[in-house]
Amino acid sequence: MRDIPTEMQARLDSGATTLCRCWLVTRADGEQLGFTDHDRSLVVDGVRYAAESGLSAGALDLATGMSADNGEVLGALSADAIREVDIAAGLYDGAEVKQWLVDWQRTDLKLAVFTGRIGEIRRGQGAFEAELRSLVDDLNRPVGRALGRDCDATLGDARCGVDLTNSDFRAEGTVTAIQGDGTLVVNGLAAYASGWFAGGVIAWTGGGNAGTRSALRHDTSRSGMRLLGLRTGAAFEVAIGDTFDVISGCDRRAETCRAKFSNFMNFRGFPHIPGEDWLTSYPNQGEVHDGGSLRES
Structure with missing residues (x-):
């Protein structure tokens, strides 16, 4: 009242x-x-x-x-x-x-x-x-953790532990051209494999978007060009010459955590959690029943 x-x-x-x-x-x-x-x-x-x-x-x-x-x-x-x-x-x-x-x-x-x-x-x-x-x-927000095979940490946070200031996962670049569909042609990323920054973030350091961030959808190399596609577009119009820091993305899979970030000790998912097909499985006549793991059968 x-x-x-x-x-x-x-x-x-x-x-x-x-x-x-x-x-x-x-x-x-x-x-x-x-x-x-x-x-x-x-x-x-x-x-x-x-x-x-x-x-x-x-x-x-x-x-x-x-x-x-x-x-x-x-x-x-x-x-x-x-x-x-x-x-x-x-x-x-x-x-x-x-x-x-x-x-x-x-x-x-x-x-x-x-x-x-x-x-x-x-x-x-x-x-x-x-x-x-x-x-x-x-009160409508989920409370607690939902267990799944993918990691539920945010890349670079305290639970993840990856240092995103490391040059292995962060680079500086400049927009050199803009294609008709909005894909950005950039330089400064030649030392990184194609797709390294897919799913990552662009932190704009120069131009009309300076101080803002844009989510990356894809990172590809084609015909000698490095192409970055934004997920939802930048806050303001991007222009040739705009500068940025690009931060690597993570698809939350155990294989990526191990191979790309060498961070499997901090992986926050459960890659071996049984799926619904395993949970609903049952013994069949004629199969091997030696007490071994059904996960490996």
Whole structure:
């Protein structure tokens, strides 16, 4: 049950129309941004809530019980508020969002109506649409480990232990051409086998995408050219001369962990776990029944 200040409740009961919505966004880097749908900026608890941001909110679906509250926020990209480059850099991924109902005549009278985080962000031409997820949504996340043959660590994290600053798994390159389908022709990778960086990541160090990352779909050598294909495209247009660091990818298989990374001691999968066909197998007349391993038969 919400604790509504007595004076605010009285204004609500009287049908007062001096209410507006305010949003406080706390980004991944700790920076806080305030926005309001009021026609002028407000200061609430020492935080400025900008009115000129072009921000508006879709109707929040406030649920009861343990169902997740869902909503969306629409807004315009601007140089001094929510910038496209910051979205591309991931600063708003999982950012905390608080929504308040505020009396703009008395900003000390406010009511918290939503607390959650930003989920998926979709960008358009000069605008964005952000999904809001409530704290209850965290309860929908899987807990614990699912055992499988593939490794469940992230390449380079503490559980994996591979040093991605090692030149065996990281290289510098430059875009020399761009093919019609968006495939990048690059240099700087001649010392590495074709496919070495497939499934990896490009960390852009120069050009319009500097500071952002792009996932790699393929890495091939053809007709003397080194070709890199992006999985979903870069945040901004790639240009000839753009520089990058490319980081090797991992397909999570035991064979790759052993042969490519020499890291099988840290492999976090279970390559010999029985499959469903083995679990449902049964003895047949005429087969060898000597107590040996069915895995090797």
